[in-house]
Amino acid sequence: MSNHAYESAAALRPHRNAPIALSDLAQRFSLTPAAPADAQGINAPAPLTVTGASVDSGDIAPGELFVALPGFRAHGADYAAQAVEAGAVAVVTDEAGASIVHESCPAIPVLISADPRAIVGPLAAEIYHHPSRSLVATAVTGTNGKTTTSYFLDAMLTAHLGGCMMAGTVELRAGGLSVESPRTTVEAPVLQRMMALCVEQGVGAASLEASSHAIVLHRLGGTRIDVAGFTNLQRDHLDFHRTMEEYLDAKAQLFTPEHARRAVVCVDDSWGAALAERIARAGELPLDRVRAYGGDAPADWWVADAAVSLTDSATTFTLHGPDGVEIAASCPLPGLVNVQNAALSLVMAIRAGVPAEVAVQALATAHNIPGRMQRISQRDGTRGLTIVDFAHTPDAMELALAAVRPITPGRLIVVFGSDGDRDQGKRSMLGEVAARLADVLVITDENPRSEDPQLIRDAILDGVRSVRPDLTDVEEITTWRGDAVRRGVELCGPEDTVIVTGKGHEPFLEAAGEFIRYNDAPVMREAVDAKWGAA
Numbered sequence: 001m002s003n004h005a006y007e008s009a010a011a012l013r014p015h016r017n018a019p020i021a022l023s024d025l026a027q028r029f030s031l032t033p034a035a036p037a038d039a040q041g042i043n044a045p046a047p048l049t050v051t052g053a054s055v056d057s058g059d060i061a062p063g064e065l066f067v068a069l070p071g072f073r074a075h076g077a078d079y080a081a082q083a084v085e086a087g088a089v090a091v092v093t094d095e096a097g098a099s100i101v102h103e104s105c106p107a108i109p110v111l112i113s114a115d116p117r118a119i120v121g122p123l124a125a126e127i128y129h130h131p132s133r134s135l136v137a138t139a140v141t142g143t144n145g146k147t148t149t150s151y152f153l154d155a156m157l158t159a160h161l162g163g164c165m166m167a168g169t170v171e172l173r174a175g176g177l178s179v180e181s182p183r184t185t186v187e188a189p190v191l192q193r194m195m196a197l198c199v200e201q202g203v204g205a206a207s208l209e210a211s212s213h214a215i216v217l218h219r220l221g222g223t224r225i226d227v228a229g230f231t232n233l234q235r236d237h238l239d240f241h242r243t244m245e246e247y248l249d250a251k252a253q254l255f256t257p258e259h260a261r262r263a264v265v266c267v268d269d270s271w272g273a274a275l276a277e278r279i280a281r282a283g284e285l286p287l288d289r290v291r292a293y294g295g296d297a298p299a300d301w302w303v304a305d306a307a308v309s310l311t312d313s314a315t316t317f318t319l320h321g322p323d324g325v326e327i328a329a330s331c332p333l334p335g336l337v338n339v340q341n342a343a344l345s346l347v348m349a350i351r352a353g354v355p356a357e358v359a360v361q362a363l364a365t366a367h368n369i370p371g372r373m374q375r376i377s378q379r380d381g382t383r384g385l386t387i388v389d390f391a392h393t394p395d396a397m398e399l400a401l402a403a404v405r406p407i408t409p410g411r412l413i414v415v416f417g418s419d420g421d422r423d424q425g426k427r428s429m430l431g432e433v434a435a436r437l438a439d440v441l442v443i444t445d446e447n448p449r450s451e452d453p454q455l456i457r458d459a460i461l462d463g464v465r466s467v468r469p470d471l472t473d474v475e476e477i478t479t480w481r482g483d484a485v486r487r488g489v490e491l492c493g494p495e496d497t498v499i500v501t502g503k504g505h506e507p508f509l510e511a512a513g514e515f516i517r518y519n520d521a522p523v524m525r526e527a528v529d530a531k532w533g534a535a
C-alpha cells in the first residue's frame with residue numbers, strides 16, 4: 001500500500017472535535033518553537049488551535065496539525081508544502097525537519113520534538129481528547145490469528161455493548177462506516193480519530209489488531225488498551241526484527257502498563273510461555289494464561305474435549321478456568337487454530353467485562369469473517385460446504401486442509417495459486433501440501449504481479465508431481481481465477497468441501513502491473529447460487 005493509503009479513511013473523523021491550543025500542546029509535550037512563539041503566532045491573543053492531526057500529507061484536513069516524521073525512506077518534512085496546501089495550520093517535527101519546513105513553508109508555525117515518532121500517539125490522543133479512556137478497548141497481537149480473534153471479540157463486545165469499532169487487516173469500521181484497511185494497525189492519529197468518532201456516536205468498544213511493526217513504530221501510543229491478547233509467534237517479518245527474540249521483544253512491549261491494563265496470553269507455543277513468564281516476573285499487569293491445544297506450560301484457562309461437528313462445521317469444547325469455572329463453548333470455524341482464537345477471545349472478553357454466557361452465544365454465530373474460513377454455503381444434504389480462506393503459506397495451507405478434512409465426508413477440493421514477485425520456494429511446497437492433503441486440485445493464479453502466471457503454475461505443478469506424478473484429479477485453469485473458483489463449485493457434490501485459499505478478504509488481484517478489483521467470496525457465492533439456487 002502506498003503512503004496515501006488513508007484517503008478512503010478520510011471520513012472516519014469526529015464531526016466535532018474541540019480545538020486545542022498549540023501552546024498547550026507545546027507545553028505538555030515539551031515542544032520547542034522553531035522560531036520565537038510570538039513570531040509564529042502561537043501565543044497570539046486568539047491562540048492558534050488545531051482540530052486534528054496526521055503523519056501523512058495526503059491525509060490532512062483543514063485546521064489539522066501535520067506531524068512530519070523522519071522515515072526510513074524520506075523525511076515527512078519534504079511533504080510539508082503538500083500538507084499546508086491541504087490545510088495544515090502547523091507542523092511538529094524534529095530539528096532536521098524544521099530546517100526543511102523553513103525552506104518550503106517559511107510562514108507555517110513549527111514546533112520541534114527530539115523524537116516526533118515517539119510522541120505522535122500521545123499527541124494525537126491529546127488532540128482527540130483521549131477517546132480510548134471512554135471505550136472498552138481490546139488489542140490482539142501474535143503472528144497468526146489476530147484478524148480472526150479480533151472479529152470474535154467484535155461479536156462479543158457488540159453483543160454486550162451494542163456496537164464495536166474495528167481496526168485491523170480487513171477493515172476500518174467506525175461510526176457506521178467501514179472502509180478497506182490500508183494495513184493491520186493504522187497510524188496513531190487515524191486510530192485516535194476513529195475512536196473519537198466512536199465516542200461521539202456513543203459506540204462503547206473497540207477491537208484492534210496490533211502488528212509488531214505498529215508496536216515498535218509507536219502507532220498504539222496514547223491508546224489505553226483494557227485487555228491485550230497474544231495468540232502465537234511463528235517465523236515472520238525477520239527482515240524488520242532480525243531475530244525471533246527481537247520479534248518477541250516487540251510484541252512484549254504491548255504487555256506493559258504504558259499500553260495495557262490486563263494481559264491474556266496463549267501459552268501453546270514456547271514463545272507464548274516465555275512471554276507469560278516475563279509478564280508474571282514484571283508483576284505489573286494482571287495476567288491470564290490460556291492453553292488451547294499444545295505444550296505443558298502452566299495455564300489459568302485450558303481447553304478440553306474439543307470435538308468437531310459434521311453438521312455445522314463447528315468445534316465444541318469446554319474452557320476450564322480459575323476456581324473450577326467450566327464454560328461450554330462452540331467455535332464456528334473449523335480447526336484447532338480457531339479453538340485457540342476462540343479460547344483467547346473468550347477469556348479476553350470476560351476480562352473486558354462481557355458476561356461469559358453473552359460471549360459464548362456471540363462466538364457461536366461469529367462465522368462470517370471476511371476470508372477467514374468464511375463459509376459461502378453450508379452442507380445441507382443438497383449443497384456441499386464451500387469456504388474462502390486466507391492460507392497463503394505452506395504451513396497455513398497444511399493447517400487449513402487439516403481443519404476441513406474432519407468435516408468432509410466426501411472429497412476435499414482445493415482451489416489455489418501462488419504469489420508472483422514473492423518467495424518462489426513456496427510455490428512447489430504449496431503444490432506438495434495440496435497434493436498430499438486434498439483429493440482434487442484446481443490450480444490457478446493468485447497475484448502474478450510482474451511474473452508470467454504460467455511459470456508460477458508450473459512451479460506449483462512440480463510440487464504436485466512429487467506426490468502425484470500422474471496428476472490424477474489435478475486441473476489447471478489458465479484463464480482467470482474466477483473460472484477456477486466456478487470450476488471448484490462445479491465439481492462439488494453434497495458430501496464434498498471446496499476451499500479456495502490464498503486471497504481471503506483481499507479486494508484486488510495484482511497482475512501485469514494492474515490492481516484488478518477481485519474477491520473470491522462473491523464469485524463463489526454466485527457459483528453456489530447458480531448451481532444450487534439462492535439459500
Ligand SMILES: CC(=O)N[C@H]1[C@@H](OP(=O)(O)OP(=O)(O)OC[C@H]2O[C@@H](n3ccc(=O)[nH]c3=O)[C@H](O)[C@@H]2O)O[C@H](CO)[C@@H](O)[C@@H]1O[C@H](C)C(=O)N[C@@H](C)C(=O)N[C@H](CCC(=O)O)C(=O)O
Pocket residue numbers: 001002003055056057058068069070071072073074075076077079182183184185186187211212213214217
Ligand atoms: C516499515 C514501516 O512500517 N514503515 C512505515 C514508516 O514508513 P517510512 O519510515 O518508510 O516512511 P517514509 O516513506 O520514509 O516517509 C516518511 C514520512 O513521510 C510521510 N509522507 C510520505 C509521502 C508523502 O507523500 N507524504 C507524507 O506525508 C509518511 O507518512 C511518513 O510519516 O512510517 C510510515 C508512517 O509514518 C508508515 O506508513 C510506514 O508503513 C509502511 C507503509 C508499511 O508498509 N508498513 C508495513 C510493513 C506494516 O506496517 N505492516 C504491518 C503488518 C505486518 C504484518 O503483520 O503482516 C501493519 O501494521 O500493517
Ligand SMILES: Nc1ncnc2c1ncn2[C@@H]1O[C@H](COP(=O)(O)OP(=O)(O)OP(=O)(O)O)[C@@H](O)[C@H]1O
Pocket residue numbers: 142143144145146147148149169184231232337338340341372389390391392396399400
Ligand atoms: N491461532 C492460529 N494459529 C495458527 N494459524 C492460524 C491461527 N489463526 C488463523 N491461522 C491461520 O493463519 C491465517 C491468517 O489468519 P488471521 O488473518 O486470523 O491471522 P492474522 O494474524 O490476522 O494474519 P494476517 O495479518 O496475515 O491477516 C489463516 O489462513 C489461518 O489459516
